[in-house]
Amino acid sequence: MIHPFDLQARAELAAQGLTGLRDAGRQGLMYFLANWRTRPPRADHCLWDCGDGSGRHLDALTLVRSIVRPGSSAAMPDEGERELEAWMMRLLGKDGLTWLIDEPFAHPWGVEMLLESYDPKDTFAEINWAQRGTLLGLTSRFQATGEERFLHAGQRLVDGLLAVAVKHPDGLFYPEGYYRGSGWRRQQPGLYPGIEEYNAAVLVPAIRFYRASDYAPALELAEGLARFALRHSRGYLPDGSLYPGEGAGKGQGTLDHFHTRTNFLLGVLDLGLETGRRELISWARQSYERAKTWGTDFGWFPEGMGHRHGETCCTTDLIEAALLLGRHVDRAYFADAERFGRNHLIETQYLSLSRLEAALSRLPEDNSPTPREGRYSTTAGVTASQVGAFAARSTLNDAFHLDVTAMMQCCNAAGARALYDLWRYATDEQALHLRFSIETPALRVVSHEPARGQLDLTSRRTGPLAVRLPGGVAYAVVVGGGQVHSLEARGGYAHLEVHAGEQLSLHYALPERSAHYEVGTPGKVLACTGHWRGETLMSIDPQGEFYPLYNRAADPPPVEPALPLGIPIASLDRG
Ligand SMILES: [Zn+2]
Numbered sequence: 001m002i003h004p005f006d007l008q009a010r011a012e013l014a015a016q017g018l019t020g021l022r023d024a025g026r027q028g029l030m031y032f033l034a035n036w037r038t039r040p041p042r043a044d045h046c047l048w049d050c051g052d053g054s055g056r057h058l059d060a061l062t063l064v065r066s067i068v069r070p071g072s073s074a075a076m077p078d079e080g081e082r083e084l085e086a087w088m089m090r091l092l093g094k095d096g097l098t099w100l101i102d103e104p105f106a107h108p109w110g111v112e113m114l115l116e117s118y119d120p121k122d123t124f125a126e127i128n129w130a131q132r133g134t135l136l137g138l139t140s141r142f143q144a145t146g147e148e149r150f151l152h153a154g155q156r157l158v159d160g161l162l163a164v165a166v167k168h169p170d171g172l173f174y175p176e177g178y179y180r181g182s183g184w185r186r187q188q189p190g191l192y193p194g195i196e197e198y199n200a201a202v203l204v205p206a207i208r209f210y211r212a213s214d215y216a217p218a219l220e221l222a223e224g225l226a227r228f229a230l231r232h233s234r235g236y237l238p239d240g241s242l243y244p245g246e247g248a249g250k251g252q253g254t255l256d257h258f259h260t261r262t263n264f265l266l267g268v269l270d271l272g273l274e275t276g277r278r279e280l281i282s283w284a285r286q287s288y289e290r291a292k293t294w295g296t297d298f299g300w301f302p303e304g305m306g307h308r309h310g311e312t313c314c315t316t317d318l319i320e321a322a323l324l325l326g327r328h329v330d331r332a333y334f335a336d337a338e339r340f341g342r343n344h345l346i347e348t349q350y351l352s353l354s355r356l357e358a359a360l361s362r363l364p365e366d367n368s369p370t371p372r373e374g375r376y377s378t379t380a381g382v383t384a385s386q387v388g389a390f391a392a393r394s395t396l397n398d399a400f401h402l403d404v405t406a407m408m409q410c411c412n413a414a415g416a417r418a419l420y421d422l423w424r425y426a427t428d429e430q431a432l433h434l435r436f437s438i439e440t441p442a443l444r445v446v447s448h449e450p451a452r453g454q455l456d457l458t459s460r461r462t463g464p465l466a467v468r469l470p471g472g473v474a475y476a477v478v479v480g481g482g483q484v485h486s487l488e489a490r491g492g493y494a495h496l497e498v499h500a501g502e503q504l505s506l507h508y509a510l511p512e513r514s515a516h517y518e519v520g521t522p523g524k525v526l527a528c529t530g531h532w533r534g535e536t537l538m539s540i541d542p543q544g545e546f547y548p549l550y551n552r553a554a555d556p557p558p559v560e561p562a563l564p565l566g567i568p569i570a571s572l573d574r575g
Helices: 007-019 052-065 079-090 129-145 148-164 203-213 216-232 258-275 278-292 312-328 331-347 353-362 410-425
Strands: 033-035 042-044 124-126 166-168 171-173 178-180 443-447 454-459 463-468 475-480 483-488 493-498 503-508 512-521 524-533 536-541
Touching: 007 052, 007 079, 007 410, 052 079, 052 129, 052 410, 079 129, 124 129, 129 148, 129 203, 129 410, 148 203, 148 216, 171 216, 203 216, 203 258, 216 258, 258 278, 258 312, 278 312, 312 331, 312 410, 331 410, 331 463, 331 536, 454 463, 454 493, 475 493, 483 493, 493 503
Parallel strands: none
Antiparallel strands: 033 042, 124 178, 166 171, 443 454, 454 503, 463 493, 475 483, 475 503, 512 524, 524 536
16 A cells, blocks of 8 residues: 555556556557446547647656656556657648647647637647647657757657648737648737647647747747737736636637646746746736635635545646745645645545546446447446546535536646656755655655654755744754754754754644635535645645545654655746
8 A cells, every 4th residue: 555645656557547557459559538427437539649648748757757657667668658649740740839639539629719610620730738738748758868860859749730820910829729731820919829839838848848849939939929928818907817718609619727727827927937027927927816716725626616626736736836936936835735635636646446436436427329339339347447647626525526527648648747746846945844754865765744744854955954943933942962952043044054864853843723615616616624734734624525525644653755866857937
């Protein structure tokens, strides 16, 4: 059984979940979607298998493999990963873009909203998530391997995205949700509400690719898309809050799609940090604060604004934004990253097949017909393939909510990426920001939370070390070298002097508190009370009915980390 706070064991299992659901009859093409409520659960091919899923999975696999324990079976790529990588590369085509394949299941989605006029005989490149996922995958692959084929494919993709972008005095934009083999059918913005942010999805990997490669056109692309979207977006009210549109059927377009919004603010933040543009950082920080009000302080965020079910992709975006804000703007933001990470992110990863099967048996059965007579679906081993995966659409107290139960693999990739981020950015040379058990060449940390407030620290360097304490904790006690002394926290951190080879323990309080939570919209509200110990949400009332979350053991043993052999990858910034 995996220790609930063991990031390395979770990373190992996540790698398994990312390669487990593929189609042997289609060269290992992934199934992006699954229906949990058929008996047995059924996975379906769809357009997001192509480009979005394949790219995100390669990105996440590259990251998690680099932090597993030495000797782990997940340290090296497997057959599944090679097939996914082949798909990511195979889909690259005309103009360097990633294209949808000519299969009935991969036809464009949302054609009434996202296209000027739909001709199924054309060819289609989904211009937002597919390009984003693929550039993300190419970037991490290039960072990890240095192989030129990933660099060149990334450069061609950036060139293509620049070439097909409509040039406007306010920047760059894509007028429709899909670019076609025959080109755009319109040249004006405003096809549907929210298109500016939705179609700027590639902003995040464009900046990451620029950082990894110094390829200046990637920054030009990011700048152009951000500038246009910031000017033309209708997604913000005059006070800076996120405007979700007028509601279903009233022309909200994609304005209420929360991952679109969190991905965009993350991209603007990253662009501001990369270019030193304080107005962008300031805007992103404000939007981050506004976005947080749609979720909870333990890291649950909705799939759509006002929903009772969430999406892991949004949790990851906001963990990454909190880490960047903590690293570059104000260390106080690390508290958000820790609460989001040690609670809803890891709590919604499936660790046990029996527990997942028990939950599925409690879900009401869905007897609706299989799409396309089952020609693009499978029921073989779907549940087992998702051990290590993340509950895509959890609610506050349950991995499932009947409002929407379908599985989305984007969330598996996002969840795995966030596990890596927590490990990678828990510490820098001078400080420990997140109190997980981790090990780097400079520092080994054994965390006893949530059993007690205790960190066992072994430093391999001499100098100052600041350690972030749980919110509201003002004192810590250091035990080491036969001495005991107390420390007063400054700015939320205890400041120590460490010596190479020395071991010491830091002890601090884990204050207990309860908090009330309410999400949804009138008539569709979910209300809970959460019970905290320090920054760990220990339990929640009432309990969920299918896959109850937050029954956390009061006294788990500490996790012993091991120094990974993988080369650290800068998944967020230049650090
Ligand atoms: Zn997702």
